Amino acid sequence: MNTSFFSEMLQSIADRSRALILRERREPSHERSAGIIELCEDLLSGRGEASGVALANEILAEYADLTIGPRIAFFEALANTFGHDRPRIDEAVAAWRADPSAKVAAELQRAAEPRRLELLRRLNLAPGGTAALVRMREQLLDAVNRRDDLRLVDGDFVHLFSSWFNRGFLVLRRIDWSTPALILEKIIRYEAVHAIRGWDDLRRRIEPEDRRLFAFFHPQMVDDPLIFVEVALTDYVPDAIEPLLAEGRTPCPPERATTAVFYSISNCQKGLRGVSFGNFLIKHVVEELKRELPKLTRDPLRVRWLL
Amino acid sequence: MNTSFFSEMLQSIADRSRALILRERREPSHERSAGIIELCEDLLSGRGEASGVALANEILAEYADLTIGPRIAFFEALANTFGHDRPRIDEAVAAWRADPSAKVAAELQRAAEPRRLELLRRLNLAPGGTAALVRMREQLLDAVNRRDDLRLVDGDFVHLFSSWFNRGFLVLRRIDWSTPALILEKIIRYEAVHAIRGWDDLRRRIEPEDRRLFAFFHPQMVDDPLIFVEVALTDYVPDAIEPLLAEGRTPCPPERATTAVFYSISNCQKGLRGVSFGNFLIKHVVEELKRELPKLTRDPLRVRWLL
Amino acid sequence: MNTSFFSEMLQSIADRSRALILRERREPSHERSAGIIELCEDLLSGRGEASGVALANEILAEYADLTIGPRIAFFEALANTFGHDRPRIDEAVAAWRADPSAKVAAELQRAAEPRRLELLRRLNLAPGGTAALVRMREQLLDAVNRRDDLRLVDGDFVHLFSSWFNRGFLVLRRIDWSTPALILEKIIRYEAVHAIRGWDDLRRRIEPEDRRLFAFFHPQMVDDPLIFVEVALTDYVPDAIEPLLAEGRTPCPPERATTAVFYSISNCQKGLRGVSFGNFLIKHVVEELKRELPKLTRDPLRVRWLL
């Protein structure tokens, strides 16, 4: 099956994710007369789809320039200005009490939705919007401690991210020595269990024939992994991690491997905390290893954790 | 920028979308003891993510085999069995009346959500799940007339599709004579304004240098366009469509073109009715044409509709 | 292994092959004062590599505009003006008679080489040069009958093509319903054994799961196949071709297939006559089928010809 048409098609997503940053530089914030809150109101009220993209773009660029104080103020606006619509809820609650039907339940649900949910959905229209919103939530997490109002905002981020990062959209990729350097560089930075000490150390973990590193990616954030796991194939059951990472060791030919040691797993996006990918990644990797090393399907692959 | 790593990464989505059909054939429905409703309950209650994928897969395969009667019964179950949770709503309503706070509004929203929303989200985990759900809604639309209960179900499909087919995920692609035949075949079939009479007619609309056909695709349905528009570049403002489609006409060199005639636009997915892409597509195509033919930016591109 | 960097790298070859035709149109042959022969002398004497590319380009564009008479005259110039260098050969022959050493043999070989060999090598520098030279030889073949002088020129084309179309450079590709239409259109046109009557007939030969069509391509002519073979997978040994091509037949699931019927093979490039790819293609296809259908490796694949 010639799937290249489709992959080329999808490539433009990658190109778009990078467009935002470029645009920021080209359109300096001269004459940004309207404040970010007004812009958000415009975006919410707007009909025009395409001007919506431009607005979303501008809001995210403005946001990126905010210092801590105004950023907290923006989060507070998300909590309050773009919160729930009390009169509308009151009305729907009254309707429910008169007629507790499916139709009124549906209206009740719509009425109770905070306005920020739709605002965040529209911000997602900007090129690179998803990645920008993940970064936004990362900063929200820093501010959220002991602030119940912001915690509700955070819950809405999690709700949206759970839908956008639906596991059906995740893409498993093996990372090896032929992977672009800009991805490898992030692997080095994100490794959270056994620190990777530079390029030579990374190479020892991805180039030998008995080593595997798999990552999940999302179509909207194609040059930034979501989570990755590191695996060593061995022909014995090891009980320490050091020999597996030692320099100068002799690789085990994969066809002789009986055990897959999962020795590290790292979440990459702090802004996606609470949207869990780990179990799903491991299931996928186990299936991938079984496909690659079919002998292991009969003599079942022993998976061992050594963190 | 070498974006090929990213595009190859995304290619696996294409591969997965085709997996469902294959699987159906290989795993015939022998011993499907549990009914489709029970399977849905299992899916909703289930913890295990990976078995969730298998369950979602099985449910969609079962669904595809249903005849009209049981299919309507399944939709009714979506409406009733998987509808709203009345006691939970009552409780939240009572809480709201006591304390109309943001926190209680959030609980009210969650309480009012029908169970089928989460069910549909989980069905989307199956390979090719999104396309299968679009087909499911297509069949729901046939059944929905004069049935208010099913209309609510339909509203939930629209709600989910609006999020999944968020414009930020859409990919614009030019369709030309180097496009895979399986896509071209669908263009012929979907054309809704000026019927395409076979391959030669199609070729006259996409191969000459003064013709363009652009389509939107979605990463989860990569071999099936969502909507497409047909454009003729001309050096005059035409007032009839026939000369533009005539055989044997002389093409206008694109660098001489002053006018872009949009002479056809076709929605391809009946199951996505109500999720509109048209304005967004046209805006994109106009920008694309301006980029390709920069002369038109000074002397502004005249866009003319001739449907 | 992430090979996408490499494939993207090679893609530019495809882009370049199309550049020639475009250029021809943009630079009409006004003011071509120098004749094509003088241009060839310039190309041969020239030092500058890049101006060589421009010259080669210009010569091939001039050639493409020649009518039959001047074209024959050009071939005659290849035979005579750009033939062997008699004094240099005489000198080398004398040297050989005095000292029949390896060194003198090498000089003898160089001395005996006709000048047109180097001329053709330099013409190959133009974008799309290889394809243009294949077309040139196609026209030479029409002229070569009963003309011994032109037959020598033809022999030099074969010599060069044997090197440029070295089997190590050929690329096997399966042609199916996801192949670009511009390739499929050529398959229809080139089929030489059992004529393909339009797109529906083509589809019956490439889309069913028990049909295969494989073609060889060359990096310098990426949108034009060199040769292709059509295969039907069957679970019996057929003795007639008609049932295999019948409309409405039931496909044989590939995993049940015991026999691969090669029912058609077509050379596509008349200009490559004498450079044979057929045996090599068949060997490759047999290996490809064995890889895809591993069961056939034990119970050896029966290959049957039905032309």
Place this chain on the structure above:
Amino acid sequence: MNTSFFSEMLQSIADRSRALILRERREPSHERSAGIIELCEDLLSGRGEASGVALANEILAEYADLTIGPRIAFFEALANTFGHDRPRIDEAVAAWRADPSAKVAAELQRAAEPRRLELLRRLNLAPGGTAALVRMREQLLDAVNRRDDLRLVDGDFVHLFSSWFNRGFLVLRRIDWSTPALILEKIIRYEAVHAIRGWDDLRRRIEPEDRRLFAFFHPQMVDDPLIFVEVALTDYVPDAIEPLLAEGRTPCPPERATTAVFYSISNCQKGLRGVSFGNFLIKHVVEELKRELPKLTRDPLRVRWLL
């Protein structure tokens, strides 16, 4: 133009080039009864194309295992056993003296060709054959000093490589931070003018917006560059290299650049010595830069060398 079909097509070349090494390991040299010379004679006499591939493969694997002594002996066999055919030359020389015609000149040329030329052409059929022959010539160069017989062999390598590495086959690629690490690693190793001290230093030369690194590749050696050049874009004419390579400098926005400083050029393949790519690469890069930065076409790009 959707060129992805074509690029995917070419990708298999990349895959094949890696096959040789793998095969060597799997088929250890046990029971290699026939000597390498006999295998070469078999290859030359053989009819069967596909068994020729296997033979070529085996010969190159045998060769790779040779120690220095037997390797020199193999080169001597290329010089003598596979040298010219004296009786055939004598005959052709006699024919020439009787009839100095074009036809006899052609026969003379064929007669004077040493047998090793055809042998090397057939070795090139092996997967990865071209790269293996480039390595073979690298070792030949080490042996060739003061040995006139081997120098003739070397001349034949140059003759073949000039044809196979014809500039029409070369592919220009920009190397940047999204390039696979296995290519970047080779750039570090091959840099011959201003040594690259590790990954951070490399990054400073390819990631900033005012830096470019372009390389030529060949379809048969896709993961190994042939030659590359490093460029700095500046808005002044520098007279020293150090400030250009300094850490912590401020990049020049490309749209402001007036000068392209070519500060390093490195040949990568010792085995291709005498087949020059440098001028051609520079011409291409200059054109590429003009295309990317169109302002430079009016105010002509100043190219300055600072080696």
